[in-house]
Amino acid sequence: MIAAIDLQRAASRISTFRVHSPLISDTFLDELWDCEVYLKCEQFQPVGAFKIRGAANFALQLTTEQAQKGFVTHSSGNHAQAVAYMAHKLKVKSYVVMPRNSNEQKIENAQKWGAEIILCEPTIDARIQTTESIASDTQGAIIPPFDHEWIVAGQATVAMEILAEQSDLDMIVAPLGGGGLLSGTSLAAHYFSPTTQVLGAEPEAAADGFKGFMTGVRALSVQANTIADGLRTTVGEIPFEIIKEHVDDIWLAEEDQISAWMYRIWNETKMIIEPSCAVPFVALNAQKKKLRGKKIAVIITGGNVDLNTLP
Amino acid sequence: MIAAIDLQRAASRISTFRVHSPLISDTFLDELWDCEVYLKCEQFQPVGAFKIRGAANFALQLTTEQAQKGFVTHSSGNHAQAVAYMAHKLKVKSYVVMPRNSNEQKIENAQKWGAEIILCEPTIDARIQTTESIASDTQGAIIPPFDHEWIVAGQATVAMEILAEQSDLDMIVAPLGGGGLLSGTSLAAHYFSPTTQVLGAEPEAAADGFKGFMTGVRALSVQANTIADGLRTTVGEIPFEIIKEHVDDIWLAEEDQISAWMYRIWNETKMIIEPSCAVPFVALNAQKKKLRGKKIAVIITGGNVDLNTLP
Numbered sequence: 001m002i003a004a005i006d007l008q009r010a011a012s013r014i015s016t017f018r019v020h021s022p023l024i025s026d027t028f029l030d031e032l033w034d035c036e037v038y039l040k041c042e043q044f045q046p047v048g049a050f051k052i053r054g055a056a057n058f059a060l061q062l063t064t065e066q067a068q069k070g071f072v073t074h075s076s077g078n079h080a081q082a083v084a085y086m087a088h089k090l091k092v093k094s095y096v097v098m099p100r101n102s103n104e105q106k107i108e109n110a111q112k113w114g115a116e117i118i119l120c121e122p123t124i125d126a127r128i129q130t131t132e133s134i135a136s137d138t139q140g141a142i143i144p145p146f147d148h149e150w151i152v153a154g155q156a157t158v159a160m161e162i163l164a165e166q167s168d169l170d171m172i173v174a175p176l177g178g179g180g181l182l183s184g185t186s187l188a189a190h191y192f193s194p195t196t197q198v199l200g201a202e203p204e205a206a207a208d209g210f211k212g213f214m215t216g217v218r219a220l221s222v223q224a225n226t227i228a229d230g231l232r233t234t235v236g237e238i239p240f241e242i243i244k245e246h247v248d249d250i251w252l253a254e255e256d257q258i259s260a261w262m263y264r265i266w267n268e269t270k271m272i273i274e275p276s277c278a279v280p281f282v283a284l285n286a287q288k289k290k291l292r293g294k295k296i297a298v299i300i301t302g303g304n305v306d307l308n309t310l311p
Numbered sequence: 312m313i314a315a316i317d318l319q320r321a322a323s324r325i326s327t328f329r330v331h332s333p334l335i336s337d338t339f340l341d342e343l344w345d346c347e348v349y350l351k352c353e354q355f356q357p358v359g360a361f362k363i364r365g366a367a368n369f370a371l372q373l374t375t376e377q378a379q380k381g382f383v384t385h386s387s388g389n390h391a392q393a394v395a396y397m398a399h400k401l402k403v404k405s406y407v408v409m410p411r412n413s414n415e416q417k418i419e420n421a422q423k424w425g426a427e428i429i430l431c432e433p434t435i436d437a438r439i440q441t442t443e444s445i446a447s448d449t450q451g452a453i454i455p456p457f458d459h460e461w462i463v464a465g466q467a468t469v470a471m472e473i474l475a476e477q478s479d480l481d482m483i484v485a486p487l488g489g490g491g492l493l494s495g496t497s498l499a500a501h502y503f504s505p506t507t508q509v510l511g512a513e514p515e516a517a518a519d520g521f522k523g524f525m526t527g528v529r530a531l532s533v534q535a536n537t538i539a540d541g542l543r544t545t546v547g548e549i550p551f552e553i554i555k556e557h558v559d560d561i562w563l564a565e566e567d568q569i570s571a572w573m574y575r576i577w578n579e580t581k582m583i584i585e586p587s588c589a590v591p592f593v594a595l596n597a598q599k600k601k602l603r604g605k606k607i608a609v610i611i612t613g614g615n616v617d618l619n620t621l622p
Contacts, residue, residue: 022333027357043581046338105578263618267416270354270583270614303581307574 002149002156002242004191007184010153011160014056017089018157019045023165023297028268029281033288036295038169040162042302043273047081047109049302050158051145054180055082057154058143059090067092070140074098074120074127077106077230078302079145084115086143095140097130099123103229105306146180147236156184162297163193170294173280175301176200176209176250177231179239185299186246200243200250201283203228203258209235210250213243227258230276230301253282261285272303313460313467313553315502318495321464322471325367328400329468330356334476334608339579344595344602349480351473351610354584358392358420360613361469362456365491366393368465369454370401378403381451385409385431385438388417388541389613390456395426397454406451408441410434414540416617457491458547467495473608474504481605484591486612487511487520487561488542490550496610497557511554511561512594514539514569520546521561524554538569541587541612564593572596583614 029037042050070093080096087094094115099122120130186198206224224232262278340348353361381404391407398405405426410433431441497509517535535543573589
C-alpha cells in the first residue's frame, strides 16, 4: 500500500536528482483536438527519460552499506541509464544486464555514466538469471525497473509536478509498458486531484495491460511486436493492482500510426520524442471527439532515439 | 533611439501573442564546458521561432485601418511564418514574397496560416521589387524582417524574459543574421542587466556582421555560403548601430561543424533546433576555456527543419 505521504517523501527525496521538467502548452494539438493540451517534458531529464525518478527514489532508500556494494539491473534502455546515472552521482558501481539486441545508443548512454555492461541472450529468463548471478557475486542491490513500490512512488512525482502547476486538469495521459509510470500517475491523481481522470495508452501490438485491465486478471503472455520499444514489457504485479483500482481507462494505439505520429510531434513541437511517446498521441487522436473542450496533460516519457537508425 | 520603455511596452503589447518560452538548464553542456548553461527555447513559439515577437510588435502598432489592408513581407522562412501567423490572429490578409528556392516546409508553414505566397527569383532585388509592387497594389503594410526599431524592440523581449528568470547571468548568446535578435538582446541587457555580456555568434561563411563589428563599418558584400539558412542575410542598418554600441563580442562558427553540432544538440537535449541555432554552440565550444565557471544563456531561435531533407 503506497500512501500519499510516500509520494510526498519521494518528491523531496529525489528533488536534487531530477529536473523539474517544463509543462509546455501546444497550439498544434489544441487546434487539432479543440482542447487544451500540456506536454510534460521528461525527455529533458539528465538521462533523457522519466526513469531517473524511480531509480533515484529506490537508490536513496538503500542504506549506505547496501549502496556501496553497487547497483545491479537488467533493462533494455532508459532504466539502465537511470540506474547508471544514480550510481555515478552517488559514486558507487553499477552493473547493467542488457539483451544483445539492445539499441546501440542506449548501451553507449549507460556506459557514459560508468556502468559495467553485461550482455546476455535476449530472453527474459537469461536476463533475470544473469542479473541474479551478478547481484550474488557483487552483493550489489538489484534496482527493478517498475515492479516495486519505491519505483512506483518515484514515477508518481511526474504527475505531482503536473498537478501542482495545473490544478484543474480533466485528464492525464501516460503510456503503459511495465506500469510503473501509469500506476504512479494514477496514485498521484487519486491523492492530490481526485477529479482528474488518468488514462493509459498502450500499443495494440503489446496490449497485455489493456487485456488485464478489461478482464481483471493480469495477462502474462501477450506478444509484443511494437516499434514502441519502451512498452514491450508486461505490466508488473504491483503496478497492475494499482492500475486496476485507480486508472480510468486504457486506450489503444494502432501500430502503423506510431512512427508517423512520432515524426509529426517532432515536426510540430520541435521535441525529439521516442516511439513510445507517440503512443498516447495515436490513442488520443483516434478518440479525439472525447477530448473536445478538455484540459489534458500528456507525459512525454523520453527522447532517447538513435538518430542514425531512424524508422 | 530605442528606450527602455519601448522594450517594456513591446513586452506587454505582444504578451498574448507569444508563448513565455521555457529556459531549460542542460547537464550535458554544463559538464562539457564546466559552466552553467540555460537554453531559451524559442522553438516552442507558435510558429516555431522567435520571429513572432518582432512581427507581433510591428503588426500591433499599425492603425486598424492600416492593418485591415493586410501585411506584406519578403522572407525565406521564419519571419514569413510569423507575419502570416499575426495576420491569421488579427483576421487580415497576408502576402509573402519568397524566393523560388525556399525550403518546402517553410512555404507550407506560411500557407498554413493563410498567407498568399508569391514566389520570385532568388535575388534580393527581385524580392524587394516584388514586395513593393504587391504593397502598392494592395495598400498592405510591409513588415520588415529585422531593420526596424519595432522589430528590434520585439525581439528584445526574448532576453527580457531570460533576465527576469536568471538575474545574475554572465553572458547571453544569440546568433547573428540580420541582427534584429542580437541588437534587441544587447539593448535588453544594457537597460535591465548591464553586467551581463552579450555575445553574437555568426557562421564564418557569412561573417559580414563580424567584419562590420571589427571595422566599425557595416559590410554589405560578404558571401553567405552557410548551411545556417536563417543567418545568410546581411546585418541591417538599425541593428548594426546598436550592435556596435552594445554587443561585447562576436564569435565565429566554423562551417563544417555546424550540422554535426545540430545533431549533437538534438541527441543530447532532445530538442529539434535549426542549423542556425547550432552556430552559437560551435562558436562557444571553440572558445570553451572562456566559459569556465560562467552562467550563460543561449537563445535557441527556432526549430523549423524539413525532416525529409536533412543535411
